[in-house]
Amino acid sequence: xxxxxxxxxxxxxxxxxxxxxxxxxxxxxxxxxxxxxxxxxxxxxxxxxxxxxxxxxxxxxxxxxxxxxxxxxxxxxxxxxxxxxxxxxxxxxxxxxxxxxxxxxxxxxxxxxxxxxxxxxxxxxxxxxxxxxxxxxxxxxxxxxxxxxxxxxxxxxxxxxxxxxxxxxxxxxxxxxxxxxxxxxxxxxxxxxxxxxxxxxxxxxxxxxxxxxxxxxxxxxxxxxxxxxxxxxxxxxxxxxxxxxxxxxxxxxxxxxxxxxxxxxxxxxxxxxxxxxxxxxxxxxxxxxxxxxxxxxxxxxxxxxxxxxxxxxxxxxxxxxxxxxx
Numbered sequence: 001x002x003x004x005x006x007x008x009x010x011x012x013x014x015x016x017x018x019x020x021x022x023x024x025x026x027x028x029x030x031x032x033x034x035x036x037x038x039x040x041x042x043x044x045x046x047x048x049x050x051x052x053x054x055x056x057x058x059x060x061x062x063x064x065x066x067x068x069x070x071x072x073x074x075x076x077x078x079x080x081x082x083x084x085x086x087x088x089x090x091x092x093x094x095x096x097x098x099x100x101x102x103x104x105x106x107x108x109x110x111x112x113x114x115x116x117x118x119x120x121x122x123x124x125x126x127x128x129x130x131x132x133x134x135x136x137x138x139x140x141x142x143x144x145x146x147x148x149x150x151x152x153x154x155x156x157x158x159x160x161x162x163x164x165x166x167x168x169x170x171x172x173x174x175x176x177x178x179x180x181x182x183x184x185x186x187x188x189x190x191x192x193x194x195x196x197x198x199x200x201x202x203x204x205x206x207x208x209x210x211x212x213x214x215x216x217x218x219x220x221x222x223x224x225x226x227x228x229x230x231x232x233x234x235x236x237x238x239x240x241x242x243x244x245x246x247x248x249x250x251x252x253x254x255x256x257x258x259x260x261x262x263x264x265x266x267x268x269x270x271x272x273x274x275x276x277x278x279x280x281x282x283x284x285x286x287x288x289x290x291x292x293x294x295x296x297x298x299x300x301x302x303x304x305x306x307x308x309x310x311x312x313x314x315x316x317x318x319x320x321x322x323x324x325x326x
Contacts (some may be wrong), residue, residue, distance in 0.1 A: 002026040004067040009036025019226035028065045052096045058103040062226030069111035081307040082141035105159040111236040112167040120146040123284035130290040162242040169249035173309035180316015196324045200272040205279035214256040216286040218249040221304035231298040249289025250302040266310045271316035
């Protein structure tokens with residue numbers, strides 16, 4: 001069978017492409033390259049350039065490559081930007097998904113894997129977030145992911161598709177330096193940027209109800225994310241009635257202060273010391289996944305620890321920022 005991976009030239013998407021091809025799966029990528037890069041895609045993998053909003057293009061790709069399953073990662077993903085541009089996010093993320101699902105249904109595709117996010121939960125007041133934790137997203141981005149899950153489930157039920165929605169927690173790391181995250185939106189690259197510039201890493205608030213006063217998050221290596229996609233894809237191939245919604249996390253919380261210390265140790269840049277600044281609006285004190293369900297359903301569990309994540313991410317950062325070696 002052949003899997004179409006939308007958004008496969010991006011940071012997470014390229015890792016999914018690598019994991020699936022390494023696992024012997026046949027894949028084709030569709031990406032508009034607005035944030036992705038063709039350099040991330042192996043030469044042996046067909047790359048179709050364009051947007052999932054172009055229904056004629058999606059139809060042609062499904063037909064010409066005899067696609068039998070879809071992994072949908074294409075979309076916009078910046079929380080702050082979604083607050084400023086909600087119409088843009090709903091169009092790109094919800095209408096884009098609708099376009100792909102409609103094309104899939106018309107083409108008889110029977111397997112659909114959706115890239116969701118822990119942002120669907122909002123600010124859960126629980127020690128461990130399970131898939132039964134109420135979803136109360138706090139941004140248009142999170143809303144589009146939750147609406148996407150609903151749409152995937154409904155279309156799957158109506159058209160006989162096996163479906164899965166995977167809720168990622170805080171992604172970091174790289175399988176190789178060339179595949180590293182080139183965005184500066186998450187904690188790890190944000191700290192790299194400050195240290196490279198000789199500036200103090202910023203800690204947004206130290207008065208949360210946590211052991212060290214800083215926010216606690218569940219960080220997951222992007223290779224583990226990719227491995228979860230392979231496991232989910234194989235489950236969908238075997239189980240025509242599957243309708244899954246699963247967290248992808250390690251089930252272990254790491255505070256912002258602990259993560260910054262690990263980054264400083266790995267990079268050898270212990271000065272200047274972190275600077276505490278005001279809290280960011282909407283940051284929950286603790287968001288940590290329960291990974292019990294994905295372990296039970298797919299036999300998957302995370303393999304990489306925090307230090308491995310940071311070290312691999314730093315190698316990728318240094319490749320793109322040679323000044324970081326100084």
